[in-house]
Amino acid sequence: MSDLALVTGATSGIGKAFAERLAADGYGLVVVGRRRERLAEFAAARPAVDVRPVVADLSTDEGIDTVARICATEPLPLLVNNAGVAHYMPLADLPADKARELVAVKVLAPTLITRAAVAGMQRRGRGAVINVAGMIAFSGPAPHSQMPRRALYAGTLAHLVAMSQTLSAELEGTGVRVEVVCPGVVATEFHQRQGLDLSAVPRMSADDVVTAALRGLELGEVVCAPGVEDAGLLDAVFRADLAAFAAQSPELATRYRTG
Template identity: 35%
Template sequence: MTVSPASHLQDHVAIVTGAGSGIGRATAIALARAGARVLGVGRRAEALRRTAAHHPGITALPADITSAGAPQAVIEAATDRWGRLDVLVNNAGATAVMPLADTDAARVADLLALNVTAPSLLAHAALPHLRAGRGTIINISSTYGHCPLPGAAHYAATKAALEQLTRSWALELATDGIRVNALAPGPTESEALTAAGLPDGVVEQIKQDEAARIPLGRRGTPEEVAAWIVHLAGPAAAWITGQILTIDGGLELTSG
């Protein structure tokens, strides 16, 4: 039977963290349009409601994935509702402008908790279900997971950690039929810079500077990244694991 691209994830169940905006919202919508039943997870209930309003296949779950017991509860929310889990998209993350001179332990710990520990615990909790259905984990890294980022080294380090987890889990879980890959977007239109506490004027200047450094001349869109996440989740990517796919308009070519 030929499956149309519009429904190649029919009856699959996916969890997307950070689904209230940006790449997470676009991914939840794209997965639902491909036929999946999607649990969109995030801290902001109203933002998740707006995401869920885009497609009836999306269910919102407000949750702080860094809180004790939250990763297990998130996985159980999906499996109790739909009886399976096929795709875990570890998208939630934080950006922090933090030069070494301004580094403090609390901010480093917060970055690690959200960008490294929470995805690890979600994957741990999801593992029995992913084994049962030979599912997939897709981690969202960044160009700066493998390129230097002066002034935000700890953010870059958390993404480098996520990329190494991706490669290691891919080898560890291959015998279970579980594929693990990562997307590494470059600067993408989202609320991340504003969420990092930067003033509007600074955010706009950063966006202009980033666009000027990207060989293709612009920042990316969440939908462009989401399309590749859906591709990696689907049957056409069944022989791809342990890969870090960079989607950044050529930015990494200028950062070596």
């Protein structure tokens, strides 16, 4: 019996590329998405592969619980949390329903789905979780002139980075690995659904993102940045994070004391 991998957001883009690669690598698949017809097409095109389509909307409690139950009961060695929505706009302009959807899909869903999967992985002594975020997670310090504001979107991706790093440390020595993948602009339907035309912008292919993620997992990377040639840049960011964390004191910093 082949190993089973679960991929969310598997009907297009990076998620579909993950599903295609894992099927080619001999995995059985649980493919999760909102579009029933696309899931059915994917399964029908691969009659030799064990493909289980699961229709679930991860912006809802019901959808999250459906996928979490599968993760808690199936012997999954690989979970790919890829599902996403691209609500790019300043926070004050972001409708409340879209804000809720974004937080549910990119924060609540991967958190609860990973929680459900990790316990079984620990018992079995093996497994891997791949969370798909993006380089926008590191864009917070950018001035307005450099990057359009999308505070909540950036925040959800930053959550995935911090959660993945901390969870990786929690699971050290258990045989369970955690990786967060942070691509830049990728050539998928993702931006088209937002009405954004990025055809003139250089973009990475979804296949290359998957290649980087799987190779990064082999290399033991926790944060995989497929388009960053100098990995030392990421190391410098994380060393600075830890230096600031270690430098805290119960004493009020001098700059906050009035004369």
